[in-house]
Structures are given as C-alpha cells and as structure tokens.
Amino acid sequence: MSPKAICLLSGGLDSATTLYAAKAKGYEVRALTIHYGQLHERELECAKKLAQGVAIEHQVMALSLPWKGSALLDASIPVPTGRSDQEMAHGIPVTYVPARNTIFLAVAASYAEASGSAILLIGANILDYSGYPDCRPEYFKSLEETLRLGTKAGAEGRRLSIEAPLLKLSKKEIIEWGMRLGVPYDKTWSCYQGQKAPCGACDACQLRAKGFREAGHEDPLLNYEKSSH
C-alpha cells in the first residue's frame, strides 16, 4: 500500500518539484493550497493546474491573515529587488510571514488526520532562504514532536512525519531534478509581483533565473510568456 501524503502546493517552482518527487517515490499524494492573502493570484492558478495535471485530490483553503508585517501581505512594504546573493543570504527577509510554515504544516496535519495520511511534504529550502527560521531542520524536528504529542494520530501511535526533500538542494539541483521528473515549470510561478509576466528583478525571479541558467535549461515559463504575446 502506498504511503499517503499531503503536499503543500503553493504553485511555485519548489512545491511543484516536491509534488512530482513525492509522486515518483510512490506516495498517494493529496495537495493542499493555502491562499493566505498573498498580493496576487497567479500562484493559485498554477497550483490548480499542477494538481489537475497529476489528477490528485486538491484542497484550496482561504486563510486571510488580517495583520500585516510581511512584504508578501502588505502592499506598502516593497518586495526586495536587485539584491546581491550575499544580501539575500543574511538576516530574516522582509518576505518572512510570521509563523507561516507552522500555520501551513498545522493545517496540513489536520488534513492528514482527516485523510489518514502519515506524511507532510513541504518544498522548504534552506540554501536560498537561509534567513527563514521556519525552514530549519531543527524546527521541522521539533514540530514533528509537537504533532506527535498534540494529535489523535500521534496519541494512537501513528506519527506524522515532515518531509522537505528540497531542503538542502541548490536551485540548480532542484531544477535538474524537476526536469528529469517532468515537472511542467511553465505552470509554476515564482515572482513576488502579480503581473502578467515575471518582473525579473525580485529575489524570487533572480533565484529562479540563476537556477535555470546554472542547470543549463531555458525557463519554459518565459518561453510560454513570450509565445503567448
């Protein structure tokens, strides 16, 4: 019997690759998209297309955090653009959303309990986003223990485990792996801005472009955008 898993699917490059990696591992995957009041809906559309593409159950949950405090939630804080690799690697970025991964993984745990799943998949990555405290391995370990203690599944001896298969991969390695797995990267969205085409300047666009460049592939999203104009 295939292990059942819940995959957090934002519609970005990393979560799409995580989904395909889990499918390749033989997991029976359900996807969960939490629409938490990002400034744009492009990722949400991508998440829906990705889940449809692999024909899996997909739950989309609206969770509007009414407080601000992150450039991803608050239009008055500019998203960072044009920073050097070194600047990106230090400190907690303004795109940090308070307690986001804990909220996401708690909701995924709820879905896991309701569907009898044992694995929570998250596309977290520690190289590109070293500043996010909720991407660190010791944080995931601690949350697993919290879920063991605080869920019915845990109380009954069915532990929920958190898997972050991309955690220590570079963007280049993620893209190389994803290309082998057949991830349709034209159906993923990374840009922090919500325009028709990626801005090319924000941290997320820069990391994505660098990854494709180093992996020796063209980004199919850019080709797609070009050909649709």
Add this chain to the structure above:
Amino acid sequence: MSPKAICLLSGGLDSATTLYAAKAKGYEVRALTIHYGQLHERELECAKKLAQGVAIEHQVMALSLPWKGSALLDASIPVPTGRSDQEMAHGIPVTYVPARNTIFLAVAASYAEASGSAILLIGANILDYSGYPDCRPEYFKSLEETLRLGTKAGAEGRRLSIEAPLLKLSKKEIIEWGMRLGVPYDKTWSCYQGQKAPCGACDACQLRAKGFREAGHEDPLLNYEKSSH
C-alpha cells in the same frame, strides 16, 4: 510596561474567563477568534460582545477546514449527549477537531509576532477534556519550543510563551474565579448545538450546568434566555 498577550477567544465560558484573568493580571490583551466552520455562529456573536465589553483589539479570522472528521464540523456526526462523567473522561471525543489547537496557536503566534506580543493565552482545560491530546501540558511545552525555533521572534531571542491558566481547574473552580473577575457569562456560549437556547443535553451543556451547580451560582445565560422569552 504591561506584557502584551494574544487571547484565543471562542466565545465560550473558558476562553471568556481566560480573557478576564489575563486582564486582571495586567496584560495588554488582544483577542483572536478563529471561525473555523463550527456548525453555528452563536459563539462568534458572544466573542464579539466579550471583546467589545473590555474594549480591546479583536481579530476575527475565517478558516474553513474543508475536510470533516469531527462532530463539530460535520453535521452527519451527532454531537454526544447524555454521557456519564466517566464516559466523557475516556478516549478522544468525537468533538476532537484534527490539529485544532496547533492551528489556533500557530495563527495566534503569527498575530503575536505582528503585534509584538510575547504571550499566547488559551482556555484549554485538561480535567473536562482529558481526551484531547492538544490540551496536555507536554504538548504546550513542545509547541513553545517549536515556536522558539520557527519564528522571527524566537530567532531574535523574544520567546513566545503559551499560558493556559485554566488547565488544571475544575469547571466549578473556573466559574468561581470568573464570577469574582466579573465575567459576563450571559455573553458566553457552550452548547454544541446552534439553537436559540442551549440544548441542555450535550457534553458542553452538561459540564457547564454541573459547574454552575457546584459553584452555587445560577447560569446567567439561562436567566437571560428565560427573561427574553
């Protein structure tokens, strides 16, 4: 300077008492109500009145868990009624909502970070609800550690602590304390059913009635309901 705290406020007797206890302790309290798709809106109305009554900032967040698996979310599972104290004390009740307190406290942590608060207050109680794994002290301890590791506040040395002041009190003791604190119990709702008056038969109604009886007080909600007919 008063410590800042976020109080999870469902609109029930326990969370109302927790709010008043925190105010009495001198905390600068903000209230957070998570409307997660319970079957009725009576508690939500009560939460709003309670927060207005003490004139504090109050955030209401809709978070509809699209999966079922609890009598509190799923109309097809009957809420338990007429059980003995002993039956109530054993096993995980059908009213357990998968990972609920972890979701709630993660959202409260997010609000705490955004508002510079250090304390998360929850009206959890281990005597009446001994079956809920997410009401156990070791669970709260573990979640504090997870939040220390996984939040910006924690990474910067400002630990978020979880306080559950009612954890080991009986319903009688909670009500006695609340009456001294002046909690307006006519503005609290406990019944699992969403009718105009409390059903009197579900676990929550039974526990409440027993608590008031043992504390030697009349439940002002019942007086209020009587006088308004």
